């Protein structure tokens with residue numbers, strides 16, 4: 001469910017026609033819908049047991065206005081760097097709702113999170129336990145930690161976004177879990193409060209979650225029997241979203257039933273960390289067709305957005321629906337195109353052999369479901385400035401991040417003395 005629809009033949013974000021934004025800011029640009037963000041957050045939260053901390057995984061979309069929109073609804077945040085800590089605090093997320101994940105937390109990052117007073121560290125290794133303990137003791141604090149356990153479950157998603165198999169770098173190995181808790185319990189700077197998992201992203205079946213959650217519940221019982229005071233469980237994120245019409249991943253309510261069943265009777269403070277589910281279908285990337293080029297074998301639609309703006313197709317072989325902003329007339333001719341960007345890489349390809357209504361130079365197209373892992377993964381490759389991010393609310397729109405200018409990127413560099 002989202003709020004991008006044709007009205008009078010023009011694709012709109014809520015009540016704003018997208019060509020109006022294109023005229024104001026140029027192309028390419030990302031556009032997010034407040035109503036969609038709010039709806040996704042509310043539906044997901046309502047599916048969770050009362051009192052659950054919904055820690056939005058901010059790496060999916062770190063735009064400050066997106067963070068603030070969610071923070072106003074009560075969202076917490078799952079962060080993976082001190083940069084994200086600063087961003088979510090700037091966006092109004094209270095430290096008491098912040099969970100710090102990630103395999104490579106540096107000392108300065110841990111210190112900053114302790115100073116901020118975050119809710120919990122999700123610890124991913126034994127050496128990290130030692131470092132958090134040491135820094136907390138030096139500050140005269142006790143750090144609340146959960147151990148992120150790698151349950152060795154196949155999330156049956158793309159290999160690059162699968163995180164819960166024994167071969168993945170994430171979490172503490174299942175066979176080491178009990179020993180790791182015994183070790184952590186001896187460290188006086190730690191309050192070993194919980195068990196955490198996160199098995200991957202864009203998971204489209206419930207079964208991997210079911211297997212994981214039941215392992216977590218078993219572990220909580222085993223740890224309690226061994227004398228550990230486990231009062232928290234963090235079930236991670238990863239619920240998939242529909243990227244194509246006809247695709248139907250489990251809805252939040254059936255996922256919620258699974259979550260409720262998993263924690264039933266455990267009496268724990270529950271945390272979940274959805275990212276993609278909240279933002280993916282709340283964003284579109286709007287681009288203009290620069291050329292339509294007939295090759296020897298194929299026809300190419302060349303857009304002014306490239307893999308530097310949206311890397312998901314190149315990196316994860318991801319599918320994104322692409323639609324013209326001006327609704328095609330009934331019975332318009334359809335053609336098969338490779339939809340590509342201008343970047344000098346053959347991987348700069350948004351869609352291969354895609355059947356679309358005939359397009360011409362100057363047409364605007366929308367690359368759909370790009371609100372998660374889109375703008376956050378953008379780069380300046382080919383000296384292409386970062387695209388602006390627009391937030392719509394009803395009939396209003398705001399430029400939340402203006403287009404970067406090449407002048408700014410040049411001004412950030414310094415000449416070495418011998419070249420000046």
Ligand SMILES: *Cc1c(COP(=O)(O)O)cnc(C)c1O
Nearest residue numbers: 057101201237238273274275276
């Ligand atoms: C990326 C990530 C998430 C969010 O995953 P989604 O698939 O976007 O829901 C949650 N928790 C952790 C630890 C992550 O790394």
